[in-house]
Amino acid sequence: MTRPPxxxxxxxxxxVVRTLLTHIIDSDPRLAVAGSFxxxxxxxxxxPGLRPDVISMDIRxxxxxxLEATRRIMADHPTPIVVISASMDGGAMGNSMDALRAGALSVVEKPVGLGDAAYAQVAHEIRTQLAIMSEVAVVRRRMHIAAPVPVQPPRQRAATMLLVAASTGGPPALARLFGALPADLPVPILLVQHMGASFMEGFASWLDSVVPQRVTIARSGDLPVAGTIHVAPGDAHLVVGRGGTLRVADDGPVGGQRPSATRLIESAAVALDGAALAVVLTGMGEDGATGVRALLAAGGQAVAEDASTSVVYGMPAAAQRAGALSLPLDLIAPHVRRVLERQR
Incomplete structure (x- = not known):
């Protein structure tokens, strides 16, 4: 039976933008406009009367x-929300990221017009995100705090880098994870967050403002710094080279993703001889799982966010199947700290 749009x-x-969005949505058989406001x-x-499957939400x-609308909707009528942002400047990007923390699922770029060179790509991304997010079950979750913190076997190598990957639902989860870690973390952090390339600078700036660590966009040749979060740039892979230097690569997507968590984690498994700890957070798909398998085989360590706290249990589920330890979000930072303290 054919699924209704x-x-x-x-x-x-x-x-003008409402008309444009209506045109974009009506051109996809998976979608239908239920109302425009x-x-x-x-x-x-x-x-309450309309009960849409997904909301396209302007920030300004x-x-x-x-932002406030997202808070109210998630409190009273939880519904998948895709933020449509017209600006990548600090204020608008900060509000978009805060909307994600309030429960929105993703941020996409607002279309400018049919004659714009990027229109087709932007329209495709809007349709894709609305279709995918309409299927996400948005519920209020209770965090598990009291469970004991498991420790992986001592045979594994000491971690000299923390590798973190996230996709849908990632920004608020990352703010929570890094916010629970100290500013003087003794290892550098390498981060892959799936997000449109035009949003990455704004995302890094926002993350820098809400976590204790310094946040920077990674560049080829950088030496990773302890206590610093090095973010993969938009539409490019972040990899670890021999000697621990960072490299930005523009070769093809891996599993449809660029940057790819698998590419990052696999490179660390080789370059660091497995001396890394990977954390895979909420997200769709299976990016990171193959990398986790390679890292564990090299003697590294890996943690995946548990289904009880994941907005979308795709990437973490695949990482768990690959051998990663599964923990609720609020127990991941204590586990990371415990692993690093035990090493010292």
């Missing part, structure tokens, strides 16, 4: 803005 609520104050107040009032709105 996902019903999309559009929340956008610009009439110029203000968050109107959208919130209509939500008159009256209640998109």
């Amino acid at each position: 996902a019903r999309v609520m559009i929340v956008e104050d610009s009439g 110029a203000t968050a107040e109107e959208a919130i009032a209509a939500l 709105l008159p009256g209640i803005d998109g």
Whole structure:
């Protein structure tokens, strides 16, 4: 039986952009516009009766803005939300990231117009994100705090780097994880977050403002610094070379992803002889799992976020099947600290 199209609520104050988004959505048989609103107040009032499968949410709105609207929707009528952002500047990007922390699932770039050179790519990304996110079960989750912290076997190599990967639901999970780790962490952190290339500088700037560690976009030739989060740049792989130097590579996607968590973790397994700890957080797909398998075979260590706290239990599930230890999000930082303290 053919599945009915996902019903999309559009929340956008610009009439031109609402028309453009309607055109983009109606051109995809997986999607249908359920309602279109110029203000968050109107959208919130209509939500109980309309009951859309997914919401396209502008951040900059008159009256209640998109961030506050996201908070209210997730508190009263949890619904998958895709943030549509027109700007990559600090303020707009910060609000978009805060919306993700409040429960939105992803951020995509706002379309400019049919004549724009990037229109086809932006429209495709909007349709893809709305279709995928419409299937995510958005619920309020309770974190498991009291469970004991398992320790992996002592035969493994001492970790000299922390490798972290995330996709859908990643920004708030990363803020939680890094916020629970000290600023003077004795190892460098290498991060792959799946996100549109145009958002990466803003994402790194936002993350730098909410975690105790320094955050920077990685560049080829950099020597990773303890206590610093080196973020893979947009649309490029981050890999570890011999000697521990960082390299940015533009070869093809791995499993459809660039940057690829698998590419990063596999490179560390080789370059560091397995002396690394990988953490795979919430996200769709299976990126990272093959890398986890290689790292564990080389004597490294790996942790995957448990299903009980993952927004999307795709990447962590694949990592767990590859041999990673499964822990709820709030227990990952204590485990990392315990591993590093035991090494010292």
